[in-house]
Amino acid sequence: MIIRYERNGKVKHGWQVANEKKVRVIEGDIYKQDERKPVMTGLELPIDELRLLAPCTPSKVVCIGVNYKDHAIEMGKELPAEPLMFIKPSTTVVGPGEAIVYPSLTENLHYEGELAVVIKKTATRIRADEAEDYILGFTCAIDVTARDLQQRDGQWTRAKSFDTFCPLGPAIAPKLDYNNLRIVTKVNGEVRQDSNTKQMVFKVPELLEAITAVMTLLPGDVVLTGTPSGVGQLHPGDEISVTIEGIGTITNRVVTES
Incomplete structure (x- = not known):
């Protein structure tokens, strides 16, 4: 599932497998399908270190x-x-x-x-x-x-x-x-x-x-x-x-x- 979080003053999206305590960092724009499309990185962060935000920012x-x-x-x-x-x-x-x-x-x-x-x-x-x-x-x-x-x-x-x-x-x-x-x-x-x-x-x-x-x-x-x-x-x-x-x-x- 896609989450949006703040860590050390930076806001990013991540991917969390249900019931797991780690989040894999997503780089790029989750809404784009061009060269800026999201990429799942290998970096994993403990979810306890993150502040969960609203998962999107609607207009x-x-x-x-x-x-x-x-x-x-x-x-x-x-x-x-x-x-x-x-x-x-x-x-x-x-x-x-x-x-x-x-x-x-x-x-x-x-x-x-x-x-x-x-x-x-x-x-x-x-x-x-x-x-x-x-x-x-x-x-x-x-x-x-x-x-x-x-x-x-x-x-x-x-x-x-x-x-x-x-x-x-x-x-x-x-x-x-x-x-x-x-x-x-x-x-x-x-x-x-x-x-x-x-x-x-x-x-x-x-x-x-x-x-x-x-x-x-x-x-x-x-x-x-x-x-x-x-x-x-x-x-x-x-x-x-x-x-x-x-x-x-x-x-x-x-x-x-x-």
Whole structure:
């Protein structure tokens, strides 16, 4: 799996075999296929010496609302006829272990565990049957929402866009059966969401076709594919984790805005 890390002030990508404690350094651009394409070096580093970062640096995060059947039932909403899109800015992104800041502007902070798609190359007006060629891999995401602001505003930009509202990680898994993955969210060790990507209304290829009909996705951009049932509140001091089969677990703690 692909990780992104900081060591001695330098940021690089590396390759970690699942459950191993060493990372092989990658040189070059993980998104390039020309002379700058990534090369797996022979240098291995202990993972304990590295600070894991968000595995990619998207120009934007495109999100899909009400895309799980069980979540639609939970919210009392009909299944959408087409994907419901919104955007989180790049400044929402943080990595594993980084703080989620509880803003003073909200009194009702919510979590949503999600499967995230990382884009490999520029995608404009692609067809669903072409989607595989544009996917670098998959990672875990936490879509944090100021629910009271969302309800007050009637649209979602402010509620979804505070800094730290999109933890990503811990790694990018290049190959997964994304149509059948268990996704589990825990808060302080208690299971709050336990579902499967089989519940998705619109599958990943359909989402990429619909999104790229509207906007161009750039290398490193991220698509959040929706959340299952079980969404709920977060409070300062809470620890939240999202585990997705075949990827791993991202864990973050909620802190009060200083």
